Amino acid sequence: DGGITQSPKYLFRKEGQNVTLSCEQNLNHDAMYWYRQDPGQGLRLIYYSQIVNDFQKGDIAEGYSVSREKKESFPLTVTSAQKNPTAFYLCASSIPMVFGGPYNEQFFGPGTRLTVL
Amino acid sequence: AQSVTQLGSHVSVSEGALVLLRCNYSSSVPPYLFWYVQYPNQGLQLLLKYTTGATLVKGINGFEAEFKKSETSFHLTKPSAHMSDAAEYFCAGDNQGGKLIFGQGTELSVKP
Numbered sequence: 001d002g003g004i005t006q007s008p009k010y011l012f013r014k015e016g017q018n019v020t021l022s023c024e025q026n027l028n029h030d031a032m033y034w035y036r037q038d039p040g041q042g043l044r045l046i047y048y049s050q051i052v053n054d055f056q057k058g059d060i061a062e063g064y065s066v067s068r069e070k071k072e073s074f075p076l077t078v079t080s081a082q083k084n085p086t087a088f089y090l091c092a093s094s095i096p097m098v099f100g101g102p103y104n105e106q107f108f109g110p111g112t113r114l115t116v117l
Numbered sequence: 118a119q120s121v122t123q124l125g126s127h128v129s130v131s132e133g134a135l136v137l138l139r140c141n142y143s144s145s146v147p148p149y150l151f152w153y154v155q156y157p158n159q160g161l162q163l164l165l166k167y168t169t170g171a172t173l174v175k176g177i178n179g180f181e182a183e184f185k186k187s188e189t190s191f192h193l194t195k196p197s198a199h200m201s202d203a204a205e206y207f208c209a210g211d212n213q214g215g216k217l218i219f220g221q222g223t224e225l226s227v228k229p
Contacts, residue, residue: 004160033216040126042207042221043161058216090160104211105151108160 002027004109006091011114013085021076021112023091030095032074033106036060037088046089049074078114085116119143121210123220131228136180136195138223140208143189149211150191152182155222156204164206167191178202203227 004025013019023032034046045058049068063082068074074093078085092106124139142150149168153161165176172184178201182193191208208220 043219104217110160
């Protein structure tokens with residue numbers, strides 16, 4: 001079955017440590033996204049990538065970094081510069097319009113809940 | 118600025134009652150609109166989408182939404198709420214710039 005996997009489901013880290021969240025998709029989608037979700041604040045876009053080896057900052061990129069070396073993978077690193085990293089992180093993918101997608105319907109992974117102690 | 122607004126962060130209904138979740142979009146957002154549902158500690162699942170054609174869109178789990186251009190609205194409805202409908206619901210619009218614009222979400226509670 002095609003889909004998006006995020007691992008791990010729950011992640012605990014000590015303050016000041018970098019941590020990398022995994023996102024893998026086998027939907028053959030070109031575009032991938034990272035969102036942060038906090039209670040009462042909806043989804044906020046961290047980074048997105050429409051093609052391999054290219055990515056753009058979203059609305060809240062400070063303290064985060066990404067790479068897109070493979071079409072299937074879009075890992076997110078939460079660095080020690082992120083002042084409040086405890087949150088629920090969601091990864092998504094889509095076929096962007098620039099590659100023939102009619103509209104940007106995004107498919108989501110199950111999420112990773114990061115808690116910084 | 119392009120925006121999607123959901124009216125009401127929390128909605129509570131009784132089981133069997135009508136569910137109405139409101140969503141308005143700014144006229145600058147192209148008319149590609151989506152409703153997603155999120156159950157606790159899970160990702161988002163697509164309920165339904167409006168792209169072109171019929172303005173009344175039917176989705177999964179008995180939900181439907183009507184695109185009203187004159188009102189810039191895309192409200193989500195279900196005739197009879199079930200306990201399993203309790204979740205958070207997000208309205209989103211495609212800005213055709215590579216990103217979806219999400220509303221703030223509406224948490225639906227269903228009382229027995």
